[in-house]
Amino acid sequence: MTAGPDTEHEPTQDRWATALQEIASARWTVAVGAVVLAVLVGSVMIAFTDEGVQEASVYFFSRPSDTFAALGDAIGGAYSALFRGSVYNNRAETFAQAIRPLTETLNYATPLIAAGLGVAVAFRAGLFNIGGQGQMLLAAAAAGWVGFGVKGLPFPLHLLLALVAGIAAGAVWAGIAGLLKARTGAHEVIVTIMLNYVGFYLVFYMLSTPGLLRAPGSANPKTPPTAESAQLPHLVGERFTLHWGFVLALLAVVGVWWLLNRSSLGFQFRAVGQNPRAARVAGIDVPRATTIAMLFAGGLVGLAGASQVLGSVTNGFSSDIDAGIGFDAITVALLGGSGPWGVLAAGILFGAFKAGGSTMQVSEGVPDEIVLVVQSLIVLFIAAPPLVRAIFRLPHPGTRKRPGAGDRRRAAKKKEVTA
Amino acid sequence: MTAATVEAPKAPEAENRRIAPVSWKSAVTLGVVTALFAVLLLVAPHAGDARFALSTSGDFFIIPVIVVPAMGTAWGCLVLAALAAVGAGLFTARGLRTPAWVPGVAAFAILLGFLSWAAAGSPRDLSIVGLLSGAVLLSVPLVYGALGGVLSERAGIVNIAIEGQLLAGAFTAAIVGSLTDSPYAGALAAVLAGMLVSLVLGLFTITYHVNQVIVGVVLNVLVIGLTSFLYSQVLVPDAATLNTTTRFPRVGIPLLENIPVIGPVLFDQTIIVYLMFVAVGLVWFALFRTRWGLRVRAVGEHPLAADTVGIDVVRTRYNALLWAGAVAGLGGAFYTVVSLSQFNREMTAGAGFIALAAVIFGKWHPVRAALAGLLFGFASNLQSVLSVVGSPVPSQFMLMVPYVVTILAVAGLVGRSRPPAAEGIPYVKG
Numbered sequence: 001m002t003a004g005p006d007t008e009h010e011p012t013q014d015r016w017a018t019a020l021q022e023i024a025s026a027r028w029t030v031a032v033g034a035v036v037l038a039v040l041v042g043s044v045m046i047a048f049t050d051e052g053v054q055e056a057s058v059y060f061f062s063r064p065s066d067t068f069a070a071l072g073d074a075i076g077g078a079y080s081a082l083f084r085g086s087v088y089n090n091r092a093e094t095f096a097q098a099i100r101p102l103t104e105t106l107n108y109a110t111p112l113i114a115a116g117l118g119v120a121v122a123f124r125a126g127l128f129n130i131g132g133q134g135q136m137l138l139a140a141a142a143a144g145w146v147g148f149g150v151k152g153l154p155f156p157l158h159l160l161l162a163l164v165a166g167i168a169a170g171a172v173w174a175g176i177a178g179l180l181k182a183r184t185g186a187h188e189v190i191v192t193i194m195l196n197y198v199g200f201y202l203v204f205y206m207l208s209t210p211g212l213l214r215a216p217g218s219a220n221p222k223t224p225p226t227a228e229s230a231q232l233p234h235l236v237g238e239r240f241t242l243h244w245g246f247v248l249a250l251l252a253v254v255g256v257w258w259l260l261n262r263s264s265l266g267f268q269f270r271a272v273g274q275n276p277r278a279a280r281v282a283g284i285d286v287p288r289a290t291t292i293a294m295l296f297a298g299g300l301v302g303l304a305g306a307s308q309v310l311g312s313v314t315n316g317f318s319s320d321i322d323a324g325i326g327f328d329a330i331t332v333a334l335l336g337g338s339g340p341w342g343v344l345a346a347g348i349l350f351g352a353f354k355a356g357g358s359t360m361q362v363s364e365g366v367p368d369e370i371v372l373v374v375q376s377l378i379v380l381f382i383a384a385p386p387l388v389r390a391i392f393r394l395p396h397p398g399t400r401k402r403p404g405a406g407d408r409r410r411a412a413k414k415k416e417v418t419a
Numbered sequence: 420m421t422a423a424t425v426e427a428p429k430a431p432e433a434e435n436r437r438i439a440p441v442s443w444k445s446a447v448t449l450g451v452v453t454a455l456f457a458v459l460l461l462v463a464p465h466a467g468d469a470r471f472a473l474s475t476s477g478d479f480f481i482i483p484v485i486v487v488p489a490m491g492t493a494w495g496c497l498v499l500a501a502l503a504a505v506g507a508g509l510f511t512a513r514g515l516r517t518p519a520w521v522p523g524v525a526a527f528a529i530l531l532g533f534l535s536w537a538a539a540g541s542p543r544d545l546s547i548v549g550l551l552s553g554a555v556l557l558s559v560p561l562v563y564g565a566l567g568g569v570l571s572e573r574a575g576i577v578n579i580a581i582e583g584q585l586l587a588g589a590f591t592a593a594i595v596g597s598l599t600d601s602p603y604a605g606a607l608a609a610v611l612a613g614m615l616v617s618l619v620l621g622l623f624t625i626t627y628h629v630n631q632v633i634v635g636v637v638l639n640v641l642v643i644g645l646t647s648f649l650y651s652q653v654l655v656p657d658a659a660t661l662n663t664t665t666r667f668p669r670v671g672i673p674l675l676e677n678i679p680v681i682g683p684v685l686f687d688q689t690i691i692v693y694l695m696f697v698a699v700g701l702v703w704f705a706l707f708r709t710r711w712g713l714r715v716r717a718v719g720e721h722p723l724a725a726d727t728v729g730i731d732v733v734r735t736r737y738n739a740l741l742w743a744g745a746v747a748g749l750g751g752a753f754y755t756v757v758s759l760s761q762f763n764r765e766m767t768a769g770a771g772f773i774a775l776a777a778v779i780f781g782k783w784h785p786v787r788a789a790l791a792g793l794l795f796g797f798a799s800n801l802q803s804v805l806s807v808v809g810s811p812v813p814s815q816f817m818l819m820v821p822y823v824v825t826i827l828a829v830a831g832l833v834g835r836s837r838p839p840a841a842e843g844i845p846y847v848k849g
Contacts, residue, residue, distance in 0.1 A: 049652040128632055186829040187838075189579070189632055190779055193772050194822040205815035330636055367651040372644030376637045383634065384627040 031335065033388040034381030035349075042374040043075045046366055050074035078366045085359025086352035096239065101355060103242040107312065109351025111136075111304035111325045113249040116332030116343040117256045118174075118300030122188075123338040124260060125293035126273035131177060131192025132326025134199030135170040135298045139305030140321045141203045141213060142169035144223050147230040147310055158229040163248075163306050170302020171295045173199060178294025182287030188294070196326070204319045215316060225315045232311035245307030250344075252300060257340040259296070269293050301329065331379045350375060446511045449504035449525050456529050457497055460536065465489050467540025473547050479677045489539030496532025500525045537805050537812065550804045551684040551797075555692065556758070558796025560585055560767065562695050563750025564774025565781065565788040566702050567613070567743040572783055573706060574739035575719035575841040579635025580620050581747050582771025583642035587612040588751020590646040593762035594654070596664035602756040605664055606691065606749060609756075613748015616642060617740045625736050628845035639771070647764045654762060664760045667691055691749070691757050695789075698746060702785040715739045719839035722846040732846045747774075776825035783838060795821040 047053050052070040060067045084091065086105045092098040115132050122129035129135075143166030150158065173195060180186040206212040207221035215224040232243040260266040268289045271279040280286050308321055332350055336342030353375060357368035381388050388394070469489040473482040503525035507517040538545040564581040571578040588609035596605025620638055623629045654662040667689040675686040706712035717725040718735045726732050755762050773795050781788030802817035 045648065049649070130632075130636060180826070180830050184830045186826070190775070190829050191826055194776065194826045197769065197772070197822040198819050198826075201815040201819045205813050208815075209813070327636070327640060330633075331640070334633060334637075367648050369644045369647040369651070372640055373648060376641035376644060379637045380623065380634070380641070383629040383637070384623055386627055387623075 029394060030385045030388050031337075031382060033392050033394070034378050037381050037388065037391065038374045038377035039079075041377055042370055043079075045370060045373065046078050047071050047074055074364075077364045078360055078370075081360040081363045081366075082353075082356035084356070084363075086356030100240060101359075103236065103240040104355040105348065105352045106246050107242045107351070108354040109348045110243075110245045110249045110311070111308055112328055112332050112350050112354075113344055113347035114245075114252055114304035114307065115301045115325050115329035116336060116347050117252055117340060118170075118297040118302075118304070119329045119333035120336065120338040120340070120343050121256060121260070121269070121300060122174075122293060122297035123333055124266075124273050125269040125289065126276065127178070127181070127290065127293060127297070128189050129174060129177075129192055129294070129297045129301070130189055130327075130330065131174055131195050131199075131298075132301050132304075132329045133322045133324075134192070134196040134326070135173045135301040136305035136308070136322040136326050137199045137203045137319070138173045139166040139170035139302035140309045140317060141206060142166050142302075143306035144226065144309045144317060145213060147226040148224045150230075151227075153229060155229045158227065159232065159310065162226075162230045162310055163303070166306025166309070167299045167302040170305055171299040174294045174298025174301065175291060178291040178297075181294070182290040200319065207319055220318065222318045223316045226310055230310055231314050232307065241312065243307075243311035245311040248303060248307060249347075252303060253340045253344045256300070256343075260340070265289075265292065301326065304329070328375070331375050334379045335382055443508075443511055445517050445522055446504060446507040449500070449507050449522060452529065453497065453500045453504050453525070456500065456532065460490070460493055460497060460532075465493075465536050465539035469535035469538040470541070470544040471534075471538075471547055472544035474679050475548055475683050480679065482679055484544050487535060489535045492535040493532040496528040496535070499528040500532070503528070543807070545804065548680060548683050550800060551680070552688075553800040553804065554793065554797035555684060555688065556796075557800050558793045559692055559695055559753045559757070560750040560770045561774045561777055561792035561796055562699065562789045563753070564747050564771055565777035565792045566698055566785055567745075567747030567750070568775055568778035569743075569781070569783055569785045569788050570702060570706075570715075570746060571617070571740045571743035572778060572842055573719045573839055574715045574736045575722060575839055575844065575846070576620070576624055576736055576740055576743075577631040577635060577843045578620070578740075578743060578747075578778075579632055579775065580616055580638040580642075580771075581774045582767055582769065583635075583639040584613040584616045584744050584747035585751035585754075585767045585771050585774075586639075586642050586646055586765070587616050588748035589754040589766060590649070590751075590762055591748075592752035593662055593664055593755035596752075596756050597661050600665055602665055602667045602752075605756045606667075606752040609748045609752035610745045611748070613744035613746070613751060614741050615744070616748075617744025620744075621737050621740045624845065625733055625740070628847060631843050631845075643765055646762075650762060650764050658761070662761045664756050666760050667757050689757050691753055694749070698749075699785055699789040702746070706785060711738075716839070718846075719841055722841050722844075726846075726848065732848070736846070747771075750774075773821055776821060776828075779838075780825055780828045 050070065050073075053067065053074050056063075056066040056070040084101065086101050089098045089101050092100070115136065118135070119129050119132060143162045146158075146162040146165040150161065153161065174192070177186075177188045177191040177195060180191050181188045203213070204221065207214055207223065210216065213223050215222055218224075232245050232248075234240065235242045235244055235246060258266075260270065268279070268284050269292075271282065271284055272286055272289045272293070276286050279289070304325060305322070308323075308325075309317055313321060328350060332343055332346045335349070336344070336346035353371045357371040360366045360370075361368045467489055468486050469492065471485045471487075473485065474480075503521050507521050507525075510517045510521070534545065564585055567584060568578045568581050591612035592602075592605035592609035595608035596602055599605070616638060620631075620634055623634045624631045669687055669689055670693075672686040676682045678686070704712075706715065714725065714730050714735050715738075717730060718732050718739075722732045725735070751767065754766050759766075774792065777791035777795055778788050780791040780794075798820045799818065802814050805812065805817065806814050
């Protein structure tokens with residue numbers, strides 16, 4: 001994942017070749033390659049499990065064209081359904097209906113971006129936040145409780161209070177892991193995984209106990225609907241589900257960019273993430289930075305949880321409100337290279353996968369778990385650039401090795417992969 | 420050699436956290452737990468008798484149902500636990516280490532007191548045999564998974580993918596077991612599936628030096644996605660031939676199975692359970708008494724040093740990782756050829772993460788990790804048994820116990836839990 005070839009050491013190559021090589025060895029080329037590879041593997045899986053293809057392949061040697069036609073049908077059908085469900089529905093009658101999938105994509109992307117930012121901030125500080133599920137659940141519980149439990153507040157105030165409650169709950173839940181890491185050295189991966197389960201059972205207990213989160217008179221562990229005054233308003237009209245949570249996610253992207261690249265706190269995070277020893281020598285309070293980084297991370301994941309409860313699922317929620325977003329956020333952050341803009345792009349891509357996946361399931365009968373497979377493959381390939389380069393025969397950045405340069409580069413790469 | 424590999428094994432905070440030779444932690448922890456139990460008894464007293472059933476019909480002799488006054492027993496146990504806490508305090512005050520039996524006695528007393536408090540006034544007998552044998556069954560995938568975790572982590576590879584290995588094992592065992600109608604073939608296939616997940620983990624972490632935690636997390640998602648996809652596309656339409664296994668029969672060991680309490684718990688089980696106990700011993704022996712184990716541990720603690728004396732680090736890590744996958748995969752077979760006779764979507768339900776917790780709680784030692792797995796199995800079975808008896812503790816809090824215990828363990832409240840030094844660090848040959 002090094003930035004690019006050292007051009008000054010390749011004077012023999014002319015400018016175009018250098019430019020080409022720069023493109024071919026750039027980080028985003030690997031990202032595109034990874035997406036292409038993962039989609040290809042997904043196609044193979046769709047093809048192998050499609051009944052039409054199986055039937056046609058029985059007589060493959062007498063009439064191979066049938067098999068290929070069935071293959072095209074299965075794969076083309078699945079991916080065109082994915083496109084119809086996520087970007088533009090060419091079968092719709094009005095423009096508003098045709099564009100609706102795009103707003104759905106952005107709607108799905110909202111919590112992914114926010115939670116992805118949470119994971120990314122932690123990554124930059126050298127922390128691996130696997131606790132997105134627990135943080136989202138706690139945030140949803142807190143925001144939801146304010147959202148339906150507090151009565152008599154006017155619209156923007158109530159909404160604001162609910163948002164703050166959600167963000168604070170997420171921050172506290174992640175902060176436990178940060179504090180334990182800072183004070184006792186407890187590994188944050190283990191603590192956040194365990195806090196996921198503790199959070200789940202805690203929220204489930206509150207959901208199944210009347211008087212806490214459970215809707216009065218309800219037989220199911222489900223909350224009452226969010227009050228009108230605490231709901232995020234629709235962004236582009238009543239007919240679309242897209243709400244102001246998306247704008248909040250965009251603001252969070254800008255905020256995280258500023259935090260990481262322009263503030264001294266963000267500098268401390270990155271310094272600690274790169275090398276905690278050097279950071280300590282430079283006078284940075286490492287335990288404090290660790291704890292604050294986790295608080296920020298949890299707050300961002302909390303924003304995702306709050307925007308779910310206050311925007312997308314306003315008619316009451318149950319213990320599956322996190323919808324796997326806590327784990328998707330890890331893949332989003334990895335695909336986005338742990339930078340705010342990358343997370344934005346990756347979040348929208350995975351949002352499209354989610355929106356399109358359900359269309360694919362309904363219209364083509366392809367189970368939407370295929371999306372999970374494709375997503376995880378993307379991240380696997382992204383994480384191993386040498387593998388993608390080998391498959392596509394892309395040049396390795398800085399192929400010409402100077403003595404000693406390889407070691408340093410490898411060390412740098414290791415840092416990046418570890419961070 | 421790169422500088423990072425040499426320096427990284429030491430945690431930066433290591434110097435700050437050096438604990439005093441005798442720590443007050445165990446005494447304080449015992450005191451706090453005892454006090455909490457006392458508060459529970461004071462706040463929510465439970466009148467009535469607790470009934471414990473100890474025998475099953477096949478035993479040599481029948482122990483009658485034991486009926487004790489609940490609150491009296493609970494208070495008695497509390498006094499015992501308090502004595503243990505004071506004892507631990509005395510040991511610490513004299514600068515002596517608290518012997519392991521002191522917290523053991525306290526834990527047993529509090530457990531017994533808690534059981535009699537929880538079962539008080541219930542018309543049903545609390546079956547100790549059911550409690551224990553259910554615990555053994557529930558802990559089977561945990562113990563196998565924990566052994567797999569110990570094997571790979573001792574070689575320096577963080578194994579977050581235990582969940583994926585269990586699930587892959589369960590899935591293949593279901594398919595192969597159904598097709599061949601033989602649970603043995605199913606179990607064998609599960610072993611291979613676990614190894615396959617390990618191989619992918621090894622390819623990315625050992626060969627391509629990708630962060631091990633990331634690969635582990637992603638592999639779990641991948642296996643969940645793959646098995647769920649194939650389940651609804653392939654298994655569901657053809658469930659009769661592809662998803663109906665024959666289960667392992669229970670094989671009682673003659674004579675031993677008739678001993679009251681421990682007979683039905685330990686000696687009337689399926690071969691997978693017996694194999695589990697054997698596996699614990701084998702992994703311990705392999706890791707601590709063979710040349711192979713010495714090499715594995717060397718590679719996990721200090722790969723550079725191991726490399727210097729001629730140990731092939733990459734090979735050794737692959738080797739340990741494949742064994743780990745085999746063991747964890749076999750644990751996955753438990754779901755589809757022992758416990759149930761079919762595969763369901765995401766049926767491991769986080770057992771891999773509890774197994775990981777058992778690895779840490781067991782301090783990366785196979786026997787302790789297996790005991791931790793049994794403890795966690797016991798905790799989750801206690802929850803279901805108590806809900807039958809009608810316990811006042813919400814089941815969700817009982818289900819939380821393994822996770823809270825693990826957090827306390829990694830935070831150092833239950834003794835330091837130190838991972839192998841080179842864990843999580845890719846080895847780049849210089």
